Amino acid sequence: MKYFSTNLISENASFKDALFNGLAPDGGLYMPVEIPELNNNLFNSNMSYPELATEIIHPFVENEISKNTLINICESAFNFPIPLIQLDDHLQILELFHGPTFAFKDFAARFMARTMQFFMEKEKMERTVLVATSGDTGSAVANGFYNVDGIKVIILYPSGRVSKIQEHQLTTLCGNITALEIQGNFDDCQKLVKTAFLDNEIQYQRPLSSANSINIARLIPQSVYYTWAWMKANRPKNIMISVPSGNFGNLTGGLIAKRMGLPIAKFIASVNSNDIFPKYLQSGEYLPQEGKQTLSNAMDVGDPSNFERIKSLFNSEIKSISKNISSVSINDEITSETIISIFNKYNYLADPHTAVGIKGLEKICSKNEKGIVLSTAHPGKFADAIEPIIKIKVDIPAKLKKAMEKEKNSIIIPNDFEVFKSFLINNY
Numbered sequence: 001m002k003y004f005s006t007n008l009i010s011e012n013a014s015f016k017d018a019l020f021n022g023l024a025p026d027g028g029l030y031m032p033v034e035i036p037e038l039n040n041n042l043f044n045s046n047m048s049y050p051e052l053a054t055e056i057i058h059p060f061v062e063n064e065i066s067k068n069t070l071i072n073i074c075e076s077a078f079n080f081p082i083p084l085i086q087l088d089d090h091l092q093i094l095e096l097f098h099g100p101t102f103a104f105k106d107f108a109a110r111f112m113a114r115t116m117q118f119f120m121e122k123e124k125m126e127r128t129v130l131v132a133t134s135g136d137t138g139s140a141v142a143n144g145f146y147n148v149d150g151i152k153v154i155i156l157y158p159s160g161r162v163s164k165i166q167e168h169q170l171t172t173l174c175g176n177i178t179a180l181e182i183q184g185n186f187d188d189c190q191k192l193v194k195t196a197f198l199d200n201e202i203q204y205q206r207p208l209s210s211a212n213s214i215n216i217a218r219l220i221p222q223s224v225y226y227t228w229a230w231m232k233a234n235r236p237k238n239i240m241i242s243v244p245s246g247n248f249g250n251l252t253g254g255l256i257a258k259r260m261g262l263p264i265a266k267f268i269a270s271v272n273s274n275d276i277f278p279k280y281l282q283s284g285e286y287l288p289q290e291g292k293q294t295l296s297n298a299m300d301v302g303d304p305s306n307f308e309r310i311k312s313l314f315n316s317e318i319k320s321i322s323k324n325i326s327s328v329s330i331n332d333e334i335t336s337e338t339i340i341s342i343f344n345k346y347n348y349l350a351d352p353h354t355a356v357g358i359k360g361l362e363k364i365c366s367k368n369e370k371g372i373v374l375s376t377a378h379p380g381k382f383a384d385a386i387e388p389i390i391k392i393k394v395d396i397p398a399k400l401k402k403a404m405e406k407e408k409n410s411i412i413i414p415n416d417f418e419v420f421k422s423f424l425i426n427n428y
């Protein structure tokens, strides 16, 4: 499979080049030149998750990764449960948070780490993976790449602006993972990373790759669980899927699955008060904003990077985009109410991101329609936010508690590119 740049200037790239470059040289995002169609037999099969993942992903990496290698990658990447929980006849929850860092980002990060490792072993390459994070991405990437030979990971996170649990997840692995605590906000971290990518001296001494969601290798594995959910739900003819969205990488995975033939009636892009996308669907105008802080902080995105990919999938035709996606904005007050009402009604605890997804579904689905909500994080990961809302103690998984007991290990760096550059070149 070849990948084109959404800016249409750069040459098409192989999967491997798209994976290692992240962004195309013309600044566009990579997309597959065609979306393969899934075989009908697949939809009626009874495969395990890694088998299903191999069948769906293989056309995207054909000629570069053999099926035998791919099944090994998928078995090792997706080695945790992915349950579909039925709350009532109309509402099911696909729990995507049973990976090692308790958020759905594990699917993408673990797949990406293993495919990079595969190419690097073949060519004896060395790489530094830079990633800016506002919380969940950094820990999933750190965990995915932990102990991978030839790869060093440098995480930049904004000092004092991630939760205690998230900070411990980022800073306690050590080994090939280095956490830089930047004295600035998330945008400053992202800017340092972008500037480093454009710096020839750094790139010459230390080839860089990006693990942020601009990377196409993060999207492809996210198509698989939509198909899995539909199979587990007994192959419904007409179903909606609500996706708690920030950068829209998760949703783009679903759109790709639908284009491959998965019969999903409609997607619901459920967002918090960062409502650029629902406003775009209403007015046809895309107006990026400053990210606003909310309870669902992993979705506090004011200019979703995958918007370009969505436009590209639908030739920028807003009519076809609206036919496939509805979008709703849910504020913090309603998110809190939803956490309480779902808990009271079903004895089910949803984290704030999942609650946005549940409310979004409720608003769009009529009484006799069925829907699935993607649950993107374990409630224990956001215990700080949830406990004041439901006023009971939230269970924190043992693994997260363990990270909390370990000592934090970070290097404080001022928000200054020259200091960061000198660190990359000399001190590391």
Ligand SMILES: *Cc1c(COP(=O)(O)O)cnc(C)c1O
Pocket (backbone or CB within 6 Å): 103, 104, 105, 136, 137, 213, 244, 245, 246, 247, 248, 249, 250, 251, 298, 299, 353, 376, 377
């Ligand atoms: C990253 C994240 C999201 C948003 O996913 P996108 O692909 O950026 O839209 C939602 N929920 C949680 C818990 C996340 O970590």
